[in-house]
Amino acid sequence: MGFLSGRITCERFRITSDGPRQFAAEHLDILIKHAIGQLEPTGDGTQVGFLAGEHLFDTDFQWEKAMIDDTLHCAVRIDTNKIPSPLKKAWLQMELAVLAAENPTGRPTKTQKQEAKESVEKRCEEELKTGRYRRMQQFPVLWDARDGILYVGTSSPASLELCINLFEDAFELSFEQLTSGKLASEWAVEDDHRMNLAEADPTPFHTREIQPPISWHNQESGNFDYLGNEFLLWLWWYLETQSDTISLADDTEVTAMIVKTLRLECPRGESGKDTITHESPVTLPEAHQAVLSGKLPRKAGLILSRLGEQYDFVLQAEMVSLNGAKIENDEGGGRGPLENRIQSIRHFSETIHLLFGAFFERRLGKSWSRELEQIRNWLQAERQIEQRGAA
Numbered sequence: 001m002g003f004l005s006g007r008i009t010c011e012r013f014r015i016t017s018d019g020p021r022q023f024a025a026e027h028l029d030i031l032i033k034h035a036i037g038q039l040e041p042t043g044d045g046t047q048v049g050f051l052a053g054e055h056l057f058d059t060d061f062q063w064e065k066a067m068i069d070d071t072l073h074c075a076v077r078i079d080t081n082k083i084p085s086p087l088k089k090a091w092l093q094m095e096l097a098v099l100a101a102e103n104p105t106g107r108p109t110k111t112q113k114q115e116a117k118e119s120v121e122k123r124c125e126e127e128l129k130t131g132r133y134r135r136m137q138q139f140p141v142l143w144d145a146r147d148g149i150l151y152v153g154t155s156s157p158a159s160l161e162l163c164i165n166l167f168e169d170a171f172e173l174s175f176e177q178l179t180s181g182k183l184a185s186e187w188a189v190e191d192d193h194r195m196n197l198a199e200a201d202p203t204p205f206h207t208r209e210i211q212p213p214i215s216w217h218n219q220e221s222g223n224f225d226y227l228g229n230e231f232l233l234w235l236w237w238y239l240e241t242q243s244d245t246i247s248l249a250d251d252t253e254v255t256a257m258i259v260k261t262l263r264l265e266c267p268r269g270e271s272g273k274d275t276i277t278h279e280s281p282v283t284l285p286e287a288h289q290a291v292l293s294g295k296l297p298r299k300a301g302l303i304l305s306r307l308g309e310q311y312d313f314v315l316q317a318e319m320v321s322l323n324g325a326k327i328e329n330d331e332g333g334g335r336g337p338l339e340n341r342i343q344s345i346r347h348f349s350e351t352i353h354l355l356f357g358a359f360f361e362r363r364l365g366k367s368w369s370r371e372l373e374q375i376r377n378w379l380q381a382e383r384q385i386e387q388r389g390a391a
């Protein structure tokens with residue numbers, strides 16, 4: 001059920017206001033008050049509300065089912081009731097054809113166009129009342145009060161916005177998505193690197209570049225999400241030339257591999273995208289050719305192992321989206337299986353943050369110029385190998 005079994009796909013949000021450290025009966029009451037069907041639909045007829053999580057119509061909110069080890073587990077349902085645009089367009093054309101059939105010109109008059117429009121609007125109202133165009137979707141949500149993180153089981157921007165609006169209105173809290181830039185900001189505050197982060201710009205990894213443009217980066221002040229792309233390129237270089245094990249700030253280590261998939265894109269928006277699927281995509285010539293052409297990684301399959309737990313997932317770099325994450329926990333003990341699962345999710349999230357932190361320590365620290373030179377040398381060596389192969 002949701003985050004409590006199977007693979008995990010989610011976006012994560014940090015509670016930016018004072019949230020609860022533990023849940024109480026009042027939080028269950030809020031779920032019931034804001035359950036699907038209890039709130040007025042939005043202007044376009046969309047309805048949003050909470051579910052208890054077991055199925056599309058489950059509104060049986062129970063403490064034992066919803067509250068697990070200082071987490072709240074539920075679901076959000078979004079109902080839309082909208083006539084598809086192609087259908088409305090077809091109805092309008094049919095109405096216009098009938099009205100204009102006897103006109104000498106064969107074209108509808110201005111008055112007839114207005115009449116056809118009003119007729120279609122009336123038909124839409126009647127069709128919507130039948131419910132045949134109602135669409136329901138649900139996705140799981142896990143709110144970890146202990147770590148102040150909300151896990152939302154969808155990557156749809158529209159659904160994410162509706163979900164966060166529901167949580168903010170229901171619980172009177174504020175949330176901010178944990179993108180790579182947000183992680184960098186949190187790390188910079190904790191390690192007193194705020195000035196270094198404020199002065200950071202996209203890295204010119206190729207010596208011929210001055211400062212590369214990034215077509216998918218909006219370049220707003222304080223947006224450092226491009227660091228996610230730099231993280232994946234740095235990780236690729238590190239695993240290939242240094243070690244498969246990276247030391248973390250909590251004195252643990254993580255073993256990492258790039259596996260299954262790698263997506264790269266031209267930051268200038270000129271030479272398109274490359275998606276490479278292979279057991280070890282970074283070993284293929286296509287991957288090296290793509291990165292040598294200046295493309296940056298935007299998505300990669302990863303396997304991480306830390307403290308006896310292993311995670312197999314696909315990471316979207318800028319938004320730090322976690323897709324199809326398989327959690328393997330080798331730890332035994334007396335905890336129940338659901339609490340064990342929650343602990344593994346927390347450990348997974350912590351491992352992601354620590355791994356990004358290891359990169360930020362280098363990227364925003366004194367050692368970056370040295371490591372950047374090594375990355376450039378690596379790219380130059382790859383270029384020379386490619387040129388010799390072409391000759």
